[in-house]
Amino acid sequence: MITVAILVTQGFSTYHVSVPLILFGETVTDQQLFARLICAEKPGLVWSEEGTAIQADHGLEVLAQADIVIVPFWGDVRKRPSSPLLDALVKAREAGVQIVGLCLGTFVLAYAGLLDGHMAATHWEYEDDFRELFPSVHLNLNELYVDDSGLTTSAGTAAAMDCCLYIIRQHFGSLVANGIARRMVTPPHREGGQAQYINHHVTQKTADGRINMVLDHLLQNLQEPHDINSLAAYASMSRRTLTRHFTKATGMSVVEWITAARLHRSQELLENMDLPVEQVAEKAGFQSAATFRLQFREKFGVSPREWRKTFRNA
Known part of the structure; x- marks a missing residue:
């Protein structure tokens, strides 16, 4: 089995966390493929922005022991995560763990310095923030997800599912990933990329x-x-x-x-x-x-x- 640590933070997005919870859980396959660990900086009950809650049984110390660490969300892209959280991600990376940032979770990986010199994806609406904060990261807004040397990041919202299916396909092959996609009633691979969803405006009024x-x-x-x-x-x-x-x-x-x-x-x-x-x-x-x-x-x-x-x- 592959051990997957899912990191939840206070005020998390229920949807963004639910995607890896389900896809790396026990209900979408006939055999248990993953050992899922729900982690938080402080173990216990963690509340979402929608008023739901999830029990995190593990602390940051387990991140370096997992095969995959997933950061599914980050609430404020301008807020730097705590030093213990960032240090735990760096330690996990040094231990050879695959680190995944879904949607705005990419910002957490970038704050940890893990993405410097690497290609990454995040939600297109936060392009300006990301480029300003992390000029050393090669931001790619054309793809739904990007995998660069074991650092896997995705575009916004629904792209999290595409990214997780990619990870499953990476570890267990297309047959397993396609079966899970069918059960979730979603395409195993979507054509195109994030570029088709970006709202491209043209300037119509200027000061001249x-x-x-x-x-x-x-x-x-x-x-x-x-x-x-x-x-x-x-x-x-x-x-x-x-x-x-x-x-x-x-x-x-x-x-x-x-x-x-x-x-x-x-x-x-x-x-x-x-x-x-x-x-x-x-x-x-x-x-x-x-x-x-x-x-x-x-x-x-x-x-x-x-x-x-x-x-x-x-």
Whole structure:
């Protein structure tokens, strides 16, 4: 059996903790594969933010004795965990334990210094916080989970299940992992990654009135071809002045902004209309359906048809 230590903290998220509790428990397989240890900094009853509670029978000393340690949640990404907790994780890592951070649990691993120089994943909404706090970690927001040298981290919420199934597949093979996935009524492996769930906004209003006029013009005419010269003439600016002011106001070049706006428009069309992909490409302003498909997959990690299948309004 594989020993799995699940670390719970005061104010934990019931959902995030329940995923490893169930997947590494005894109810999803016909044979016991895991010895599950519920741990806390102070053993005893630990309360969640939803008002549920869980009994932690073990302290931090067992982390270094486990095969896998899972940190399923962290409540405040700006709050540094206690030194005893971080030291226990470092000690477990030094003992060769696989360390797993689910969703915001990745922050705990990063605070311990375990992720320095490694690739990691976390919830896309906390990208700015993570990059600011941990510049030495290579954050990957394209994947649902990342495994780098025994340090396994996942994106938010539902990706925790994908990550745990990956760990089960890693230790016991696809046959076991697929059987558990069927029992949980979930795909054993989801296509695409976290990129398709990130809310990509394009700047529509800035502090520069002339650039706002250009943005309004572009949004109303995305399906039309545009170039720097025609936009500069429309704004009564030189090409160089438009380029400089546009980048300063939006943080993007003109070409980057137009591409992002067209991709955003295509998302709306895919989700709300039954148009063929070729017509979606045309209405969003792409020169060809092939170009549209290529840029869409590069940005979101899935094809336009897969996007529609996932997000189409009923």
